[in-house]
Amino acid sequence: MPKAPTLIEQRDEIVAQLQDPNYDGDPSELLARADKIAADIEAANQRDARLRALRGAQLPAGDPQPQPGQGNQPGMQPDERGNPDPVSAAEAFVRSAALAQFREHGKRGQFSVEHRAAPAGTVTTGTQPQQNTRVPGIIPNNPDFPLLVAGLLDRQTSDGTTLEYMRDTSGPQSTWNKAAVVAEGADKPKTGPFTFDLITTTLKTVAHWVPITRQAADDNGQLMGYINGRLTYGLEYLLDRQILTGNGTTEMQGILTTPGIGSYQPGVGSTDVKLITVRKAKTQAELAMYPPTAVVMNPLDWQDIELDEDANGQFRVIANVTDPGAPTRLWGLAVVTTVAMTAGTALLGGFRTGATLWERQGITILMTDSHADYFTANTLVILAERRANVAVHTPQAFVRITFAAAT
The missing domain is CATH 3.90.1690 (phage-related protein like fold)
Incomplete structure (x- = not known):
């Protein structure tokens, strides 16, 4: 079976058609395809960015790992917004x-x-004098x-x-x-x-x-x-x-x-x-x-x-x-x-x-x-x-x- 075109190949095809002055197809249908492929590419980029962030996520050095049941101890619950920070x-x-x-x-x-x-x-306090x-x-x-x-x-x-x-x-x-209304040509007052x-x-x-x-x-x-x-x-x-x-x-x-x-x-x-x-x-x-x-x-x-x-x-x-x-x-x-x-x-x-x-x-x-x-x-x-x-x-x-x- 023929291989399905990739997102990049579909993008390039639509770009070529949009740039073709002799294109005789339905313009509305072509614009709809362009919007869809742009949305698909954006979704793929976001998915890739989330994947890279997840792979690079690490706990701060020295922080103890959460223990089973720790979330129920006093002081370990998230705040009213769900944030885990103290x-x-x-x-x-x-x-x-x-x-x-x-x-x-x-x-x-x-x-x-x-x-x-x-x-x-x-x-x-370091060894340098404080400013x-x-x-x-x-x-x-x-x-x-x-x-x-x-x-x-x-x-x-x-x-x-x-x-x-x-x-x-x-x-x-x-x-x-000392602000005041001043006649034309007259000296202006000095505030202070x-x-x-x-x-x-x-x-x-x-x-x-x-x-x-x-x-x-x-x-x-x-x-x-x-x-x-x-x-x-x-x-x-x-x-x-x-x-x-x-x-x-x-x-x-x-x-x-x-x-x-x-x-x-x-x-x-x-x-x-x-x-x-x-x-x-x-x-x-x-x-x-x-x-x-x-x-x-x-x-x-x-x-x-x-x-x-x-x-x-x-x-x-x-x-x-x-x-x-x-x-x-x-x-x-x-x-x-x-x-x-x-x-x-x-x-x-x-x-x-x-x-x-x-x-x-x-x-x-x-x-x-x-x-x-x-x-x-x-x-x-x-x-x-x-x-x-x-x-x-x-x-x-x-x-x-x-x-x-x-x-």
């Missing part, structure tokens, strides 16, 4: 090859595993709806241990914006002056540790409970407090302790409730030309706002009590409640416009048996730490709110 510091820790090797060697010695939101390797990180400018961004104060800020990665950035001290727009301070600081290390028995260290569920429930939460809580009230010397530079931020407080004798106070503070921020995106307050103050009633006993704020997971908003602002904020005070502002969180090291989990007399007591130590600092480069983007005392 989605928390605890999952990264229990999945790590370092932990598997630590257990294989009888839980002796020390190791660490770092996890950060963006892909990154383990941070090590300072200098921020070239201010890049505003859009807000999101986080549960933590840190999530309100623009987040960047630092490559050094010293952070240098420019802080805008120009003041309100009315003091430097703009003033900036060069701020030099260091990245701060935040850390704490807990003891854990050797038996508990063999249980992924207990390990994740310690890491997520105590260590990671403790770091996140302290980071929020540092972002708000850090002293800027031995601690991070907090927004509330940064010179130049705005302030709003009801006048003496004012009867404004907290709901109204936040709205007036929002207007002050907008008049300063820095539209706010969020407000941070103590849970007690947010409780007063949600439970505020009018003269008819109706709640002024429509609280979604049937869906506690719904985004919390007030006057169009995202609301973050945290005990890191002192009751009676709130912080309103354009958080991504006004500040950046610089991180040198993601949350790193370390485990060791070399601590005091813990070795003889069959006890290990799990330590969690991170290195970061806050650059408050536009103080005018924030307004400190002081609520009127209850009467």
Whole structure:
């Protein structure tokens, strides 16, 4: 039997017919054949590419092979999108090859595993001096709806241990914006002056540790409970407090302790409730030309706002009590409640416009048996730490709110 023409032979035949000015066949039928052969060739190319990728696929060097039943262990399940990658510091820790090797060697010695939101390797210190990180400018961004104060800020990665950035001290727009309508032939006004301070600081290390028995260290569920429930939460809580009230010397530079931020407080004798106070503070921020995106307050103050009633006993704020997971908003602002904020005070502002969180090291989990007399007591130590600092480069983007005392 005659051999069937290959895809290439069929393509060449159709190309010759399309180029033939004397072709007297059906043009529509010829174009349909051309489309079909082009689709067949594309499918063959894709199949060949997938085959080459499959043959070249390899597991990363040093990663342990999945064991039977491993997918059902705590921390080994895929995330809600089906991705196998770790989605928390605890999952990264229990999945790590370092932990598997630590257990294989009888839980002796020390190791660490770092996890950060963006892909990154383990941070090590080499012999070359680190370069300072200098921020070239201010890049505003859009807000999101986080549960933590840190999530309100623009987040960047630092490559050094010293952070240098420019802080805008120009003041309100009315003091430097000299734009005006100019008659033909007249001199144009000069805008300014703009003033900036060069701020030099260091990245701060935040850390704490807990003891854990050797038996508990063999249980992924207990390990994740310690890491997520105590260590990671403790770091996140302290980071929020540092972002708000850090002293800027031995601690991070907090927004509330940064010179130049705005302030709003009801006048003496004012009867404004907290709901109204936040709205007036929002207007002050907008008049300063820095539209706010969020407000941070103590849970007690947010409780007063949600439970505020009018003269008819109706709640002024429509609280979604049937869906506690719904985004919390007030006057169009995202609301973050945290005990890191002192009751009676709130912080309103354009958080991504006004500040950046610089991180040198993601949350790193370390485990060791070399601590005091813990070795003889069959006890290990799990330590969690991170290195970061806050650059408050536009103080005018924030307004400190002081609520009127209850009467």
